[in-house]
Amino acid sequence: MSGGILEGKEILVTGVLTEASIAYATARIAQEQGATVVLSNFGRALSLCQRIAKRLPQEAAVVELDVTNTEHLSTLADRLREQGFDTLDGVVHSIGFAPQEAMGEGFPEVAWEHAATAFQVSSWSYASLAQACRPLLANPSSVVGLTFDASVAWPVYGWMGAAKAALESVSRYVARELGPEGVRSNIVAAGPLRSMAMKSIPGSAQFEEAWEGRAPLGWSVTDTEPAGKAVVALLSDWFPATTGEIVHVDGGFHAVGV
Numbered sequence: 001m002s003g004g005i006l007e008g009k010e011i012l013v014t015g016v017l018t019e020a021s022i023a024y025a026t027a028r029i030a031q032e033q034g035a036t037v038v039l040s041n042f043g044r045a046l047s048l049c050q051r052i053a054k055r056l057p058q059e060a061a062v063v064e065l066d067v068t069n070t071e072h073l074s075t076l077a078d079r080l081r082e083q084g085f086d087t088l089d090g091v092v093h094s095i096g097f098a099p100q101e102a103m104g105e106g107f108p109e110v111a112w113e114h115a116a117t118a119f120q121v122s123s124w125s126y127a128s129l130a131q132a133c134r135p136l137l138a139n140p141s142s143v144v145g146l147t148f149d150a151s152v153a154w155p156v157y158g159w160m161g162a163a164k165a166a167l168e169s170v171s172r173y174v175a176r177e178l179g180p181e182g183v184r185s186n187i188v189a190a191g192p193l194r195s196m197a198m199k200s201i202p203g204s205a206q207f208e209e210a211w212e213g214r215a216p217l218g219w220s221v222t223d224t225e226p227a228g229k230a231v232v233a234l235l236s237d238w239f240p241a242t243t244g245e246i247v248h249v250d251g252g253f254h255a256v257g258v
Contacts, residue, residue: 004033005236010085012133014040014065015094016049021195022146022188023094024052025228030090031057033232038085042066061085067095067125076132088136090235093129093145096122096167102159103201115159123166130174130185139182144234145171146227147246149189149254156203168246175244184243186234190227191219191250214258215251 011030016023016039027037038061041049046064053060061083066072080088098118102110130143137143148157150165157164168187175185192198192207198221211219230249233239248254 004035005238006030006090006232007034009035009089009235010087011035011037011090011092011235012040012080012085012088013037013092013094014067014129015096016041016052017045017196018048019052019055020193020222020224021094022190022193022224022227022231023092025224026092026094026231027060028056029225029228029232030235031060033236035090035235036085038063038080038083040065042069042072067128068120073128073132077135080133080136085136087138088133089138089141091129091133091137091141091143092231092235093126093143095125095129096146096160096163098122098158098160098163104156104158104203107158110159115162118159118163119166122160122163123170126167126170127174130178130183134178134181134183137178137181137183140184140237140240141182142184142186142235142239143171143174143178144231145185145187146231147187147189148192149248149250151254155206156201160201171246172244179243184234184239186239186243187246188227188230188234189246189248189250189254190230191215191253192221193224193227194221195224211251211253214256215253216256217251219251219253 013027040063099114102114147164171185171187227249
């Protein structure tokens with residue numbers, strides 16, 4: 001498409017696994033808006049990511065990236081260059097994981113090793129991904145992450161909720177440090193969606209019921225388009241002076257009480 005809001009931009013979208021994900025919606029909309037997109041995943045998910053890359057409007061390149069692998073991080077810029085990406089105008093952090101032991105009830109009983117995994121993969125990786133991409137990041141450029149509003153405690157979310165709170169803070173520190181280089185850092189707080197991430201949470205149906213009853217604009221748990229559009233907007237030049245921000249795409253749920 002010519003004349004889209006990402007015309008001529010090169011964007012890395014991490015963590016694409018299924019078509020039900022915000023990451024996939026982001027990659028698709030980014031292409032429709034004129035971007036060249038490269039995807040990443042790792043391990044067993046890499047082949048799924050390669051399959052999904054073929055379902056986009058234009059088949060996307062795929063690089064392997066495990067954010068817990070220091071070699072993957074240290075070589076990421078060079079491997080992106082090999083794929084023809086000499087600069088990056090945007091990076092989408094769509095990476096989160098907490099072991100089942102860290103979710104559900106029993107929050108204070110969770111062992112450090114399980115909580116640590118949640119923090120490394122879901123929070124620390126935002127900064128390490130930005131650092132890995134830093135040699136390629138254009139001035140201006142944009143890093144965008146995804147959260148589930150961490151300003152309150154949720155049922156069943158457990159240490160993933162604490163890790164998301166850390167992620168939101170990490171984004172602000174990245175905004176502060178990389179701002180002088182023209183790099184913006186923002187987070188989209190989406191409502192509950194029937195993605196792999198949400199399906200892995202025991203008892204997540206109660207989120208759907210709460211949103212249906214309370215979101216002023218209504219909410220569809222199967223529609224990733226609104227969140228994808230928000231990410232693409234933040235990747236574009238239409239938010240040139242916005243950084244360290246959290247944009248809620250949740251039908252307004254966060255703004256109302258009972």
